[in-house]
Amino acid sequence: MEATNTQMKTVTYDDGIVRAFAGVTILWGVVAFLVGVIIAAQLSFWQANLGVEWLSFGRLRPLHTNAAIFAFVGNAMFAGIYYSTQRLLKVRMANDLLSWANFWGYQLIILAAAITLPLGLTQGKEYAELIWPVDLLVVVVWVIFAANFFWTVAIRNEKNLYVALWFYIATIVTIAVLYIVNNLQLPTSLTHSYTIFGGVQDALVQWWYGHNAVAFFLTTPILGHMYYFMVKAAERPVYSYRLSVVHFWSLIFLYIWAGPHHLLYTALPDWAQTLGMIFSVMLWAPSWGGMLNGLLTLRGAWDKLRTDPIIKFFVVAVTFYGMSTFEGPLLSIKSVSALGHYTDWIIGHVHGGTLGWNGFMAFGMLYWMWPRLYGTKLWSVKLAETHFWIATIGILMYVVSMWVSGVSQGLFWRALDAEGFLRYPDFIEGLNNSVAMYHTRLMGGTLYLLSSFLMVYNLIMTARQGKAVNVSVQVAPRQRDPEGAGVWALMTSAPMIFITAVIVLAIWFGVAGPMVSPVALALLIVVCVAGIISYGLQQKRWGHWYGLVEKHGFVFTVLVLLAILVGGAVEIIPTLIITERVPTTITEEMIAEDPSLAETAKWIQKPYSPLELAGRDVFIVEGCYNCHSQMIRPFRHEVLRYGDYSRLEESIYDHPFQWGSKRTGLDLARVGGKYDNLWHYLHLMDPRSTSPSSNMPAYEHFKTKTLNPATTAARMAVQVKLGVPYTDEDLALAEERYLSQAQLVADDLRLKNAEVDPMSEMVAVIAYLQRLGRGPQPLAPEPVTATAGGASGPASDSGGE
């Protein structure tokens, strides 16, 4: 599409791909908000689950989060990147076929998610629920996108890479690393797999991914949009380009370390928690630097705030960015996390980020971009204004109600009486206190949804009054920089040698013994002084070097990759090693040889029985982790309410881990034996029968749906490959043991007048719940026990659900 004349050449941008991505952003946005409203209604009124298994909260909540993050924000991200990249690089995207493969591949992923998640096909990890074939498709589509983007960078007509493009590069590189590592898994069938990491490893990797999905999917590309679209709307350059440089490098360096703040006071080793907290608190500075840089871009143009809804959207978006990035580090402080974790406060926080920051940025961008894509003006500014105000009121109602509810829950759960016992032992009482706030949240979410319909109508009318256009511009071809250096010359230049030397000496200082480390430190100081002198003597060359790095997309990408790998590797590798030290087997003979092993032996975990494993798989299918944690923190109030605090080794064979992040219901880590089998049966059939006021959906289908023990036996064989110590005998007798334990549970229920098929999901789930927090349970009638669950009679302290 390029025609050359003597000096200038005509470039026609591919705006068709931008229109496509912008269009589906609107569509999927409405879907994401609608599903959000439905699940908010389910939390307010349990009847909204409609008794349909694929419409229950546990299955729809992953659909909502995936739709909001990957479908709505993801498509907005692509639309913004395709629009701004072409203009900033003054070139059409390198390959139209790749662009459209990116588009259709991505829509196929979303469609697959929309079908599989309600069907309960999931990995059971928050924000990483997609099953392995869809994961593979994600990787292919991301590679296509990356190839197209970097190819475009290579053939660009603009020599400088504007800061928005840096954020895009960081997004592409980091998401690739995060997604692949967190989704390493072994398939057991076309629709099921087990994550290769288990327990604490899985928790750390998951939240390293989960937090950085927020950082590099919901933040860095949107910051790129801020640095482009806000500048366009304000018609002013960014307030400080220097600040944007610091913003970028410090943000990507810091973000990658912050994941463990999602696991404060859990069984994650304390050093990793502290590291996550420190880096999260440090994130305050660059985040607010970026926010102020965005807001101050409007210097001299604040009058537009009165008249231009696009500026309104951008300003509120950036304000929400500031609020979220203040709240995030605050919640990462251990003492604050002790109060806020597992509560609705976190829900308010993430919605402030996704709907406030990302949503309003997307709306502003769409209102700015859409009329230009159709060569016309916006159909109605007033309608856009109305959208802005209704959405703002909606999101504020949402966030404030969740703050109130969350802080109340945190205080309620931890309240002790004068004797040091729980003041409010009944969990359900706390849920009842939140109902008014849940209703307010529902109203806020509904307003946000309704306001988006105004945008849909406005943009449809805008498109109808205009005509799709592909913009053509005259650009000067990029000239080879006469002072430019090759990649190799750049990598071996003085600044690069200096950076490498600092890193190597810092590592040496760390690993060297007490005698050698002072030498390393001395050398480090010498190198730093030499660097300063060199810089003083050759300031221009050093400045020029960085300019060249900016222009070399490859070098820039390598530096970004290094920055993110350091944090990830340093946190994850030690945690991968510790689980290898947890013994799997200690025999009597081993203890006879080494009596000290007797103490260690009591920590050894036994893997789930076949029936329990099958029940666990059903538990994951239903998304129970969305409301129930399995991680008791070492606080008196938690130990009083749930039992002894959770330890690292207890979940070591959990693929995937199920520690959870939210307690709409009780923690289940030690629920085993707390109630008898009949209680669980009644509770699952109708939660209100045992826990009045509960908002949990009923799971009547557990009674009618059956499982195949052969499937579980095959899954156990896969778990062996992941390090779960099932013996050959365990595998050979898997089906037999499944049947005998299932019969035991069914017989116990029959004795209490509950007729249940031993092959039903109900029996498997009950067996799994009865195992939690306890050792292996009886697999057969011998030795004789009263119930498979062990305990008889419901515990009296709490309603629970």
Next chain:
Amino acid sequence: MFQEFYAESSLLIWPLVGLLIFVAVFIGVLAFTFFGLRDKRKLEEIAALPLEPDHGDDDRAEGRAAG
């Protein structure tokens, strides 16, 4: 005992090394940005890249939306 694994593990030096690297690089970036990037004209040129017209002659006028 594996519970004491980290108490005696040399692996824990790595987070400190990582922190050291971060601090060094961060100070470097900060110093470099504010003292090294002195070519103000060049910076302004890059900062103005998004403002270059890309919708024909009247690009900025199109930023005005009308009902």
